Amino acid sequence: MQTSRARLFKEYKEVQREKVADPDIQLVCDDTNIFKWTALIKGPSETPYEGGVFQLAFAVPEPYPLQPPQVRFLTKIFHPNVHFKTGEICLDILKNAWSPAWTLQSVCRAIIALMAHPEPDSPLNCDSGNLLRSGDVRGFNSMARMYTRLAAMPKKG
């Protein structure tokens, strides 16, 4: 309990210091609970998610950093490894390949990397995975871009 709190506090200070260094990630800690965090990440360029801003919710377990944080997308996203309804993310480092050297910040970076390089062979969103697996990159790109416009971009006008 005490170790996870101390570690999260360290990460909080680190985030404050590095705010300018990484403009793609904005990590914010809940005002009342240090175990709840939200993050805003920018969709990586040259992907259908470019221009979108996606919100992530972090729930940090008490044994952290011995156990990975639970992360899900709050913003709708069309991606083979993200559950379309719940926002659950299928990423090895959040499950069996977790290591205590990861921080919330580096998890965000890993999620951005996952957005740029989807893994259609272990899909949580089958429709999206099937599009990619059948080689319909154009179809996938247009679907993903459409959802990015709908859900992850500020409404115009």
Added chain:
Amino acid sequence: MSKRILCKFFAHGACLKGDNCEFSHDWKDPTNNICTYYQRGVCSYGSRCRYEHVKASRPQPSASSSSGVPRPSPTLASNLLACAPVTDVSPVPSSCSKPAWSLDSLHQDSVDEVDTFVPGTAKPEEQPICSFAAAGDCPRGDECPHIHGDICPTCGKRCLHPFRPEEREEHKKVCEKKHNQLEALKRSQEIECCVCLERVLSKATPAERKFGVLTECDHAFCIGCIRNWRSSSPSTGMDVNSTLRACPICRKLSYFVVPSVIWFSAPEEKKEIIDNYRDKLRSIDCKHFNFGDGNCPFGTSCFYKHTVKPGSYAWKYHMPPPRRPRPRPSGSNLSDVDSLVNMMGNILSEGEYGSIGFEDSDDDELTSTDMMMLLMHMDHAYHDGRLEEVVLRHLDAEDGQTVIAKEIRLSDFLEDMHI
């Protein structure tokens, strides 16, 4: 050597050097409680001196010199020298022995006696160097009657005796070692643990201020953090070898963690840390082995000492006793293999020493049923692989002979049994 002489400060209960003291901290060792001033001719404390006033009949132990080179006591040396003004080493009459701080010490007698120690009367290698200069600064400067030592390149103090080469070398060696340790400690202060993100040597309790050194890579952790991670229960799908035992940063697999109060900067230093740790463990008796009465799961590769006590199981039979089956959650492959090994261990040991007669044909049927059960377990666990460990082989059901064989294929075995 000086180590065998009881430390004066320790005897008074006030040695600040602790384990690093060059003198012995063992009450059994003899003291060197001889007043050197008295031996040289005068002790201003006289009868109130807390040291023994003995004549220099036996050679003075070389307590003052760490070089260990036997040199003649000052008295003998001065006797040998023709120009030595002091020829009589008998105790100075008590009327002359005045405390050093007494104003009377300026009295002519005392001055005469002080003059007996004028340098130049003894060989230069027998004279001590000026302790003020050795400590950093001599107020008398060039006018100091004592030899000023050469400057040590490491500590920068005038503490190298110009005429004692062995002492010089030893001082240089010790000084350099101390210096390196200090440097390493300074560097270690800065190092952060990648799990708790804190500086390892700035943790709250002293027990936490230790590094956990992984054998296969050079990433730094607190001993507590890395041990916690390695012993944490694997969550679903987490592989022990690829995740928990791997370095959290580079994922290189290390089989053990070495605690160290200092961080290393060179591979040799790391090797030294690991070797020291293993040497220390090797001197501790293994709890599992229990002096030959227990079964250590690590066998011959155990880090701890395996001492066989006369009369123990291992002493009698030259093999470890059978392992007691531990209650385990059933259903998993692991427990199957483990119980199998246990069972085989039992059968093996009992079979070999005839406590249960496998040769008895009455038991044969029962035994083969047991064997089949065993095999089914085994097949399930090993998928008909080649077994490296010793395995029981029931060669022929007719004579009921039990043979111990190595490396047999399970399918061959099954064919032999005509199942």
